[in-house]
Amino acid sequence: MDLLYKSIIAAVLVAIVLIGAYTLFTRIGSSSSVSPVQAEQLILKDIKSNYPDAAVNIINLTNSTVPGSYYVTASVVINASRACPSYSIYTFEYPAYGFVYRTQNQYTGNCVVYGLNRTNYLIASSPVAITRATSVSPDAQSFIKKFGYPNVVVDASFMSRYVDPISTSVYSNVWLVNYTSSYANYTVSALISQLNGTLLYEYKIFI
Numbered sequence: 001m002d003l004l005y006k007s008i009i010a011a012v013l014v015a016i017v018l019i020g021a022y023t024l025f026t027r028i029g030s031s032s033s034v035s036p037v038q039a040e041q042l043i044l045k046d047i048k049s050n051y052p053d054a055a056v057n058i059i060n061l062t063n064s065t066v067p068g069s070y071y072v073t074a075s076v077v078i079n080a081s082r083a084c085p086s087y088s089i090y091t092f093e094y095p096a097y098g099f100v101y102r103t104q105n106q107y108t109g110n111c112v113v114y115g116l117n118r119t120n121y122l123i124a125s126s127p128v129a130i131t132r133a134t135s136v137s138p139d140a141q142s143f144i145k146k147f148g149y150p151n152v153v154v155d156a157s158f159m160s161r162y163v164d165p166i167s168t169s170v171y172s173n174v175w176l177v178n179y180t181s182s183y184a185n186y187t188v189s190a191l192i193s194q195l196n197g198t199l200l201y202e203y204k205i206f207i
Contacts, residue, residue: 036061039070039094046099047074047090055080059089069096077127081153083134083144083179084111087127111135116197123175123194126156132197133177137190139202140179147181154179162191166203174200 034042040058047056060073072094078086087108090101106114108131115121116132123129133156134140144152156177163170171191179188191201 034068034070034095036070039072043072043074043092043094043099047076051076051078054078064093064096066093066096069093075125080127081155083140083149083152083154084108084131085127086110087125087131113197121196123192123197126158126175129156129158129175129192129197130154130177133175133190133192133199136192136197136199137177137188137202139188139204140177140190143179143181143184143188147183151183152179152181158194164191164201164203167201169201171200 040061044056044058048054055075055077057075058072059075060071062071063069064071070093072092074090074092076088076090085108086106088104088106091103092099092101107125107128108114111131111134113121113123113128113132113135123132134144134154154177156175158175159171159173161170161172162174162176171193173194175192175194175197177190177192179190186204186206188204189202190199192199
């Protein structure tokens with residue numbers, strides 16, 4: 001009985017070793033045939049298949065510790081030109097782990113900027129600037145309510161120096177967020193600080 005038991009254990013261990021070796025060989029073998037450009041294109045294609053209307057960009061690609069694989073970082077923005085875009089950063093290790101993302105950092109969602117309660121939060125992207133401006137600008141909120149969320153187009157620009165066209169006040173390191181609609185005869189602009197997103201100024205321009 002002992003001999004039979006030991007034989008079974010040995011067979012199981014051999015099977016585990018063989019499966020592990022096959023998995024490693026398959027992973028490394030398949031990885032070696034993928035170029036950086038192919039990895040980027042395949043990741044983009046997969047993300048866009050899941051989020052067809054999103055703005056997707058590869059923002060970094062480096063070699064992985066697994067031979068032939070790459071660390072790929074992608075930004076995904078849903079409703080990029082609306083008042084409350086959803087913004088996330090995904091990282092992949094491809095093709096070692098396929099299209100399963102290794103990490104996900106969500107910066108905005110449901111018109112909330114995540115992590116903004118941290119001290120000295122620096123707004124480094126337009127989706128975060130747009131979301132923050134929407135949440136702190138009464139004029140922007142009224143504009144969206146009046147003309148309807150789907151009918152309002154929003155864009156944001158970072159400026160190291162900005163001179164307000166009405167008050168001529170000078171501001172440094174700010175985001176200018178503009179709200180427009182084909183149904184409106186005026187636009188709304190909100191100026192927020194890059195640091196912590198404080199509302200500095202808002203105004204309307206009739207067109």
